[in-house]
Amino acid sequence: MLKHCSLRRMVVAAAGSLVIGGGLVAQCASAQIIVGQTAGFTGAVAATVKEATDGAKLYIDSVNAKGGVNGQKIEHVMLDDKFDPKLAAANARTLITEKGAVALFLTRGTPHNEQIIPVLDELKVPLVGPSTGAMLLHEPIRRNVFNVRSTYQREAEKAVSLLGSIGITSIGVLHVDDTFGADALVGIKAGFEGAKLKPVFLGKYDRSKPDFAQLSLDVRNTSPQAVMVVGSGTHVVDALKAIRATGSRAQLVTLSNNASGGFVKALGENARGTIITQVFPNERSIASPLIKEILALAKAKNVTEVSPAMVEGYTTAKVLVEGLRRAGKDPSGEKVRAALEGIRGYDLGGLEVGYSASDHTGLDFVDLSIINKDGKFTR
Template sequence: MNRSKLARWLAAMAITASATSHAFAIEVMVVQVAPMRGLEAKQGQGYAAGMRLAFDAANRKSGVNGHTFALATEDDGSRPESTVEQTRKLLIEKRPLVLAGYFGSQNLRELLATRLLEQQRMALVGYRTTDIAPAHAQLFNVRADIPSELAKLTSQLSTVGISKLGLLYEAGPGSDAIVAAADQAAAQAKVRFVTRASYTGSSRGANTSISEAVQVFTKSTPQAIILVANGAPTAAFIEAYRVSGGTAQLFAYSGADIEQLSQRLGEDHLKGVVISQVTPNPYKSTSRLQREFTEAASQHKPKEPKSYLMMEGYIAGRVIVEAVQRQGRTPTREGTIATLNAMSDYDLGDYLIGFGGGERNGSKFVELSIVNGSGKVQQ
């Protein structure tokens, strides 16, 4: 074969290879149903923005194995029945490979009760609840669990000599598990909960409102109160408790969301509040994960400001991209579940993800942040 024929043959083979490769390429659809409007809208929006950062970064590199990524979102108004309804609709309309970024304890419980995940052979990657989610085979969270946060908070309080604690938590089917986890963490740290109060998260399973909870804590005067509540009730409690003259130190779990609290509370109320965080600080660039997150945000320029929620969404997006990468040319729903279950070694840069051995919470990372006099995070 002369040189000109060889060149034409090589060119033809390259075109054939390219066409074959693209024939296997798909658009990986990810679906999120979460609060996108109303009091908790910042949660769904921030998480979605983080996932898009991860997907856009992959797409700019021509995807993975030729596959690109897209995210479809729908608002559920924080209503569990809407979570189920909108998920059903998007499963038909979008035919996603995976679900991601869901919010709410009752929302997740009602979704699981439908058995849609089993029927659709679908993984759900990344979610936030104010109780301890069940160890479901198709749930994969990218953050530490609430017992790990409670252990970190009680240990810190013990270290500084605070031993008499209060606990605020959401009333509902999962509240007994939260109380049990808190008591276990307290026992290990050699502190104790002298007062507990729950608040009404919805019209279901209610028993004590925020205002009544404030009265409970102002009467019992614990040295510190741990708040296992999301942004809106945490903000409402802090404001009402401070106005009532409450002086206990306030420690919130990560779901309270520092950025939301900063928007809703004045500096006088927010100053000194400690919040456990389950992702690295999104405002720093110390680790590889933080640097890549910052670079992705600078290139994509999302409408939402950087936040811990966005960082968590970004991590969830990176885990989904990695799961598709590991499957090669033909990612499937079943293959995604199997790949996630086998994922025990994914290092994003000082942030390890692993679901081996049936682990449903892929990370053990927990650190504490304190809000300073200007309402900003101070490590």
Template sequence: MDAALAQGALRIGMVAGFSGPVASVVQESAEGARLYFDAVNAQGGIKGQNIELVTQDDKYDPATAAAAAKSLASQGVLALMLSRGTGPTESMLPVLKDNRLPLIAPATGAISLYEPIQPYVFHLRASYQREAERAVRHLAGIGVKRITIVQVNDPFGNDAGKGAIKGLDEMKLRAMSHLRFDRNRPDLAPTMQAIAKANIEAVVFIGPAYAVVEGVNALRAAGSTAHVATLSNNASADFVKALGENARGIIVTQLFPYERSTSNPLVREALALAKAAGRHELTPAQLEGFAAARLVVEAIKRAGKDLSREGLLKALDGARIDLGGLQVHYTEKDHTGLEFTDVSIVGPDGKFWR
């Protein structure tokens, strides 16, 4: 019997950076997952057992992430979910293999986790490259031609940067420049001053929230009114708050339906549960966590009597799952998940508008 069952709960692990550079968005995604798990538990759980989300802070560090995943595996979790960051998630792969432990809906779109297929990783969100392509298509669609790419010089930045280049190629455009910065010491003021002098019309800014905030503030201080597009890793309330007055007009890619669109069944359900819990709105990261939790619950239900890691893996491979207007289909050769991408713009009220 799994340790999870022996303790009378279905334990799902989440290893992510609850402290460090991605803490705010990690916390929001965990809140979204708990919103759905709490609702399921309030109705009796699954086969009379509650779902428990067990979290460990990896501080956005790969070695810490691997150790945390190993620790949770030894505690009998049925699966992991919502890991964040390319390096931390990649570091967990040997742990997943050694323990035949599924990782469901990692909050990373690194192409290295899609190709070649990772048998224990089941994606929900679209890839970073697809996100960056979408950002470029949006900019080109509003008539922007003089575009610069500014990316963090790490696996995440390099991966998403390729998507931005692909998007430009598809729109028959070329980047005016493709600039890189150090994650630990961005020092972006000189770069932004140069961009402002070059009369760049738009910046595709790929990086962690603190670096993008620093860069946008420096860009505006240099007098540039260029459009700024960034990726969904920065779709959090804290990102907008950190930008202050400079948040207005920032374009942020999104990988799930508009979190205020009551015409979408997933969003409608999430908003109803949020209001019942005393919340009046959702962030994009909370909606992602909610969708991930729905996927986990559906997989557990389809495992039938075999509430084990092996049963979960069998239930996911070959599954067609409707998450509420979002269709997910996995096969033994394809764990891609959704291809949905969209863009939002931060409005004058500090909310993400579409």
């Protein structure tokens, strides 16, 4: 499918043909199905993005090693949006119009995906497994968005419910002041209502220029037993450092968007005891067919550590590839979208996912983990 080769890629391939005869045709034809990803490969969420992408690559590489999809190899094209919503939307357009992507996946960030949606609708290309649990991607139903993971609202509600059930009744909340923070706050409030509690502290911070100095003092002055911090990557790390610097020993709770080994390393000595919600099975549980499959492929590739973020990337890639398979030999954006909407009860490995014209929700799995003294997620 040479029609998917952009001028830039043809020039690169032509350069390669100076070394290997016929390189232009061989290199273009080898990437017959193009899928795109825009995410913050640099910036606040880089560690988690890398791990999710590594998980996706693990599955896509295994598919390509077996001949690809319907006899065609998959090329995964990635663009760095530096965790900037406007750049994410621009990258989405580039991936579709210039790179020839028939689907996008693992796009990161709530406001980022919000700006990507109009691009998808205009160009009629689906997005599989946005790496966010924002409710705005679920309700109202988005024609070109097919969610895989559970929602932030469900995660947040369960986290507060758990804290209340174990006797932690003094809870503070600190959230980013954007659509992600506002969305999670809905679930947090539902959790407080269910537990018949009220937050002792409710603060917000600017996503572009976070300042945790005063907020950390507010946390200290209200003396909460636990603080739920809704934010991404380095912001949560910086928030916890500021809170600890005031002498507060409050329990930290955050959401699954931070469920990565990179996040644990960034927390350093503050990692132990941190609670993180999870939206996929335990990454070390061989009782889960999905995890057993991932671990086997990881071992074959000499990958020694599998993180929750890798599981999300792998699972999302698995759903995407199933859509490509069902779309047939010459997939277009519209064909892939229709194929995804026709999936019913697809077994991912102990978890089933399905869609319809009125349901693009995906999975409803939520669990909780705590980081142990070895820096591992335990459940």
